[in-house]
Amino acid sequence: MVDSRPSTDGEAIRRRRECVVCRARFTTFERVELPDLLVRKRNGTLSSFSRSKVLDGMHRSAKDRIPLEELERASFAVEAS
Template sequence: MRCPACSALDDKVVDSRASDDGSAIRRRRECATCGHRFTTFERVDEAPLVVLKTTGERQPFDRDKLVAGVVAAAKNRPVTREQIDALATGVEDSLRRRGGDVESTRIGLAVLERLREVDEVAYLRFASVYKDFTGVDDFADEVRLLLKEEHQPGA
């Protein structure tokens, strides 16, 4: 670490502790050359999450876009903002654990999987867009799948 006072590279760590919110490590340092004390912060640098669209296009993951889709599906349903945020966090965390690029279809399936547990009507609304329903038969098929899974042992 370069000293901000004299630009020397030789310093020692005097004190280390977690920052107030726990997202970084705060280090007090002292320059071995001039004695100047200064503070540095060490944070995790996460690799950006990249979404591979079905068109082959690549774009950065946008949590707000995911949340907006779930909010639209849950409109006028008994789904809280906290539930939506928890769903989005769960999806994002699972994608980050996988690492690397992620297909947009995987994101949609992860949302559907979690949304089914939150609200079945919101699930159907999201599925109708995600799965590109073209008629009432598509809704009926999806409802049948929901009912079948609901009545399975262990479900």
């Protein structure tokens, strides 16, 4: 590797590399791959996280007492944490 720095968007790392055989240089961009969120169910099995399921559950339990926009913000906060 010849050089390494953050990309202009800040979400990747830009690396300049050099081939050990032909000495040609090339650029690679590396991004962090976040793992899928998993939820452990009551029976012990794992399931993929679904923001829509969280939103549906909150909407059912709130019974229209809380505006849908507020519930959506809360569901995004759950996913982000």
